[in-house]
Amino acid sequence: YDNITQEFMATVIREYCIQLCVWAPMPDHAQETLLLNASWARGCQVTTVNLACTPQLVKLVTIWGSQICGQLKMKLWPLVEAVYGFYSSQSKSAIKKNCTLAEELKEGMNFAFKVRLYCHIQCSFLKVLLIQKIVNMMWFTNKHDNGIAFPEHFKPFPHPALALVLTAIECCIDEWATSTQMDITFTIQEYRNVFESHLNCLREFEDATKEFRVLPGICKKMYE
Known part of the structure; x- marks a missing residue:
């Protein structure tokens, strides 16, 4: 051209x-x-x-719809393994532990909650550090990234993009839910329903906490 x-x-x-x-x-x-x-x-x-x-x-x-999903998944994969404690091994005990952990993380969106150490109590929805880290890596690494170059679109951080992050995390967790860790392609066709579910969850959370403007505060802080 x-x-x-x-x-x-x-x-x-x-x-x-x-x-x-x-x-x-x-x-x-x-x-x-x-x-x-x-x-x-x-x-x-x-x-x-x-x-x-x-x-x-x-x-x-x-084609950039698929490209964005692929980039996000590629950046997330090693972080999910490290942050949540999955362990690459062919031993039966490790495989069982990984499967159990994947199930626990997906139940009730546990992966999106920050957990208090020693007592394993859920608290602080969307405050898990992994979410902020991948948001920074994907949209705020340098001045040329869209999040920094176009604050009018990313301040506060948009709910659909946050729902996409949650969906990508779940995709990475899904890879550990079988007998052996296997690659699952993060496609729009396979994960659109999951994305819509997370987006609806964010809307419900915003509505339930609107008096205190919790979600707007979280999304504003994600930009900062």
């Missing part, structure tokens, strides 16, 4: 990635089309180039 097309597509892709994280990280076809159209229009506005929306160029944009 020529330089003008490359500049235009870079603008559209970046806008599309932002819109995905802010509104629909695991979009259905209708959502994908809306985000694409909005991003394309933004590209035309920013670059003053009116480029035809061809199927080939569309694929270069929409």
Whole structure:
């Protein structure tokens, strides 16, 4: 592609990635089309180039839904293993321990709670350090990352992006729930329902604690 097309597509892709994280990280076809159209229009506005929306160029944009999921999963995998205490081994005792741990973490979204040491009591929903760490790694590592470059979209941290993080953590945990640790591809098709469940959970949590503005406070702190 020529330089003008490359500049235009870079603008559209970046806008599309932002819109995905802010509104629909695991979009259905209708959502994908809306985000694409909005991003394309933004590209035309920013670059003053009116480029035809061809199927080939569309694929270069929409593939980023899968790319974001893949990047998030890749960054998360070693953190999940270390933070939650999974152990890579072929011994029967280790396999059993990993399976049991995976079940316990998934039950009632235990993986999203900070636990008080020594008494194993759940407290502080969404305060587990893993969540903040992966948010920083994915969106706030340097000044060129979308979270820092576009505070108008990421301050406070958007609920859909947070739900995506929770979904990716669950995907990593799922890999330890079988007899041996196995790779599970973090795809929109396989995990959209899980994502929607986590997003609904966040909405319910926000509604239940709206008097104290707990979730807005958490998301604001994630940006800071």
